[in-house]
Amino acid sequence: DAKTTQPPSMDCAEGRAANLPCNHSTISGNEYVYWYRQIHSQGPQYIIHGLKNNETNEMASLIITEDRKSSTLILPHATLRDTAVYYCIVRAIYNQGGKLIFGQGTELSVKP
């Protein structure tokens, strides 16, 4: 699975959009981009994933660049409850063990 690079921390004002970047320049054609978050030692929570096209669900939007070497997770109206560590994970469609490799992530602080 390709390596990802994320900024260690970001701040966002409550009610504003939070844009979290991720670099995955070595991604290959059969690898998806996943985003999970972990709120203070709780179980990681799935947010969204995509292969090539931009994706949107009730939680967030995922924008993947045309060359697939980077992506951005967008939380459209951040709330205090969105304060968490956000993990960008690149994973092949089928990998040994089905595991997710969590890097260091981005610690997002949403401030009033």
Add this chain to the structure above:
Amino acid sequence: EAQVTQNPRYLITVTGKKLTVTCSQNMNHEYMSWYRQDPGLGLRQIYYSMNVEVTDKGDVPEGYKVSRKEKRNFPLILESPSPNQTSLYFCASSIRNGPYEQYFGPGTRLTVT
């Protein structure tokens, strides 16, 4: 409500005393997995199971056992716990191995003294 449950949530035990951490999912998922999370090391996979009676080692299986006799349950067994197994443990499940979301349990914080 679709969920993964773990018990106990917190456990303090002594070296060598066998323990089992239970994991159960109510989504009829084929795939289940155990991770441990340690500061600075992220989440590391311990064992996984592709389906009933099919289990295999992850990256850090030493000192752990698992079983998958029923689809919904995937217990983690520590036959002789040691202090280096003090950690935060998570169980996860998904419909099957592939491009699907994984659901994680709330975690079990284990301290071995």
